[in-house]
Amino acid sequence: MRLSFGSTSVALGLLLLAPPAMAADQLKVVTSFTILQDMVKEIGSNHVEASTLVGTDSDPHAFEPTPNDAKNLAAADLVIVSGRGLEGWMDRLIMASGYKGPIVIASTGVPERTMVDEEGEDSGEPGKVIPDPHAWNSVPNGKIYATNIIAALSKADPADAAYYQKAGEKYLQQLTDLDNWVRQEFATIPKDERKLITSHDALGYFADAYGLQFLAPAGLSTESEASAQDVAKLIQQIKAEKIKAVFVENSMNQLLVKQIADETGAKIGGTLYVESLSKGDGPAPTYVKMVRHNVTLMVAALHGQ
Template identity: 35%
Template sequence: MKSWLKNYNFYLILPLLFCISNGILHSQKIKVLSTASMWHDMCKVISGDLVDCDFIVPIGSDPHLYEPTPADLIKVNQANAILINGLTFEGWLTKLIENSGTKAKQIFITKGIKPIESSVYHNATDPHAWMDVENAIIYAENIYLTLTDLDPRHKDEYHFNFQLYKKELQDLNQHIINTVLTIPESKRVLITSHDGFRYFGNKYGIQLEPLQGTSTEADVQSTTLLKVNQVIKEKQIPAIFVESTINPKLIEQIQKENNIIIGGKLYADSLGDSTTLASTYIGMMRHDIDVIGSALRKSYNDIAQHSAVKNTSIYYWIIGFYLISFLLLYYINRK
């Protein structure tokens, strides 16, 4: 009798245990790992709080020169999916995946995008496709489809979020177009540290004059420096720009040589931190175009004149300092 009761109780409890374990499994969020912060942000927006989103390259770091850490191995191993840009952007990723032993799906979110081919290297492409906002819509759709495939129970939520986000991206695209139109056509020249804005320039009608190629590993050529200085003088470009992930030393040198201004800091390979307006993809792109527009609308002559006055003032201050020092020494010696 007792044996029968034990079996009876066991069969009563078994369905309950099944329901609890099933609930725990369904309550666990899928893990989606992005290689960089731009599509990590897209993943967060589209997934809401339904997915555990993380990324590899830290905010402010250069993805071209990134060296993975032991912590990255754990992230990759535990991921259900990895969102990858491809197009030669993550040269360090293949080895990281192999060493991690991960079973994660590898999702190339640039699928459907026409890449810009390198004019220098055979079979090489420019990886910075997200700098064209219409391409970013393709990124977002690929992420949405990935989430739906991994977690079909929440496909309606993902679809709703994607549609809202798509509309925000379309509005952003129009804002960039409108802002470029406010820049005098002859001044639509963007001089930056590296060639991270080629898609941006091609899409929105801005001439690109970068110091380095698409990868920051490339050396700056003397011929490039000569060309950039020539373009500044011929087109009377009022401003050049530093980038958030690249040493600004060379840009600052060019700025001083030409008596122009640093127009501001631009973001391309990384979002800004949480204290900046560039902490989201949309915020990053809006920040970039607003900074570019504001700086390139300035008058080259006014900036050059202001720089000349400033330099002259400094010169007079130095003369004044030495003159006063000389008079004080003369007065002390007479005593």
């Protein structure tokens, strides 16, 4: 639309006279990754402006902050991270940005769990036992995250605390319903048949919560191309352990995946979202939708569908 000079100045005048826009009242929350950003939005709605450092479909372990990220942080009212070593890059970024405000660790209160850092991605020492950072993947832990976020928003923005409490309770109820649904879904599969192979190491808390067994694909690392010997090993493992479903990442080519399926009868599942959400039009744009998507794929594969 073309505006004449006259109407432009009228519009500007109105803008100047208007009370400070919504944005000025919004609590500026910077989160480390998309799952936290979603929870802050669910609980804070238009009382918060929630941004994320690591974007959709990205790896929260490995992140190269830009000067823009430091600028964004410097202007924040509140910073929320997941913790337990997930955001190894965060301390340096906080330092560089000069941010002096509160830093809330959303996983506070989640029971401890350890994992083996197979490739040394987090510790720099392959094979080292480290705290498992992937706490959000079980819904009971997701509720702990949400509870911590409700408290953090209320403290940082007391004027809107009543809103955060109310919206937060509603969100917690959604997560309770989600948790019940996940349990009902897995209850359709005998416990000793809830065995999947996945190259994701992010599902430990999830497996503990829902009585699943996740086995790492024998001989396959995410770094290298699979050799014929690796594939033979994997096929043997699937047969020996009577594994019904295999979820592999894109490091394996589709022909190979099909060969494994044909030779073992195991169902090859789709793409699981475990460390980041998808874009808005993808299958996992929110935490709740992410869990639903993953469980739907797993249960279908376990039923051989």
